[in-house]
Amino acid sequence: MNILFIVPSYKPAYVYGGPIVVIARLAEQLVQMGHDVAVYTTTANGRQELDIAANSTVMMDGVKVTFFKRITGDHTHVSPALWKAVWTNAKQFDKVHIHSWWNFLVLGASFICKWKKLKPLLSPHGMFCDYVLTARNNRSKQLLHTVMGKRLLRNTYLHVSSELEWRECQEINNGWEGGQVFNLVDLPAGSYARIEQDVFTISFLSRVDPKKGLDLLIRALGRVSFKYRLLIAGSGDEQYVQSLKELITSLDMDNNVEWVGWKGSEDKFHFLAATDLFALTSRNENFAIVVIESLFVGTPVLISDQVGLAGYxxxxxxxxxxxxxxxxxxxxxxxxxxxxxxxxxQITRNAPAQIRDDFNDARLASSYVALYEKCN
Known part of the structure; x- marks a missing residue:
């Protein structure tokens, strides 16, 4: 198949978090399977731009990626050059796969697809969860949805990565057709040795943001009667981090909690393997890659029922x-x-094999291809 991805940002813009990794990994796996994948994206890298020439095309791990100039330096990602390319070339592809929502870039691309009588597949990556709809810029989102969003959504097929996300999306666009396929997760080869701890050790590995519910985990640990150690790996807004540190002090937990800094791809699996339990009490999470990473090394998880992988x-x-x-x-x-x-x-013994089987890249990518063929 000849597939076009339209996404506001692409690697190496890792400032945008997990979706960047997920999208790139899917594109690369599809190429390895013999499909042609082109990516239309922008030079967005947070408030900065990537150090890549605007409106240039580069081959990145087998994927043909065109980085278009954006004329706004914010989350709207407006790029007339990208829209022009979609207008000119979209019909040359067997399937158009749009990632993200709530920005003018993908809304404009969706409008062009509708005008060209194309029905793309949309992966919202958690953009329709209650938390996103109510916590940030909810009035502008409601206005966008009323004026043009709902009409454009009716001209798309839906891809989600969890049952929770499917339910949330159906509330936005009732009767939406599509399917569920897990995100691809970058899991290393080999296994990781477990390290026995003297004190029950709980890990948190994520962006430190109110959405992640770290404050809830801290308050809950303040009420347990057993000895524990909480290791927090992550970074976030300094003011919010400081408020959490003050909360820890107020609960007399300073001796039980350690801020260990961000753990990158080379360190995070060793970090997770050296703990007894991984905890993520998020207020909303459409998937949560770190849950899979933790289970991959045999570390059991405790997650909220608002995490997309709770059912799994x-x-x-x-x-x-x-x-x-x-x-x-x-x-x-x-x-x-x-x-x-x-x-x-028991989880430590069984989880790694379960994860290797269920999150096999080739198998998941084949499921995406089947979804493309179904939604045509």
Whole structure:
């Protein structure tokens, strides 16, 4: 197949987090399977621009990537040059796959596809969750949706990475056709040695943001009766991080909590393998790659029921699921995970093989191809 990806940003713009890695990995795997993939993107790199010539095409790991100039330096990512290319070339592709939403770049590209009588596949990457819709710029999103968004969405097929995301998207566009396929996850070869800890050690590895619910985890740990150590790997807004440090101090937890800094691709798997439990009590998370990374090294997980992978973890018995309506509920699940050492050992034995099987790149990419063929 000849496939076009349209996405506001692409690697090496890792400032935008996990979706950049997921999208690039899918494109590269499709190329390895013999498909042709072109990416139309912008030079966006946060408030800066990538050090790549605007309106230039480069080959990146087998993928033909064109970085178009954007005329706005914010999240709108307006790029007339990209729109012109979509207008001129979109019909040459067997399938158009749009990633992201709520920015003028993809809204404009979607409008062009509609005008050209093309029905693209849309991967919103969590953009339709309740948290995103209500927490940030909700009035502007509602206006965009009313004026043009809902009409454009009806001219798309839907791809999601979890059951939770599917339900949330159906509330936005009832009857949306499409399917669910897991995100591809960059998992290294080989295995990781587990390190036995003297004190029950809990890891947090993520961007430090209110959405991630780290404050909920801290408050819950402040109520448990067992000895523990919480290792926080991540970075975020300095003011918010400081508020969390003050919360830890107010709960007399300073001796139990350690900020270990960000762990990159070379370090994070060793970090996760050296802990007894990974915890992510997010207020919303459409997928959460780090859950898969933790299970890959055999570390059980405790995640909120607002994490997209909660259903997967529950079905396969890979950890503990908690509600976040009350801190006591989280505290109870933390205690249950601590007390059930036999179950944790069982997860450590079984999880790596389960993850290798379910998150095989070639198998998942084949599922995407099947979805492209279905949505045509």
């Amino acid at each position: 973890v529950s079905r396969h018995g890979l950890g503990w699921i908690t509600g976040i309506e009350s801190v006591d509920a989280i505290s109870d699940q933390l205690t249950a995970a601590y007390q059930d050492k036999v179950r944790r050992q």
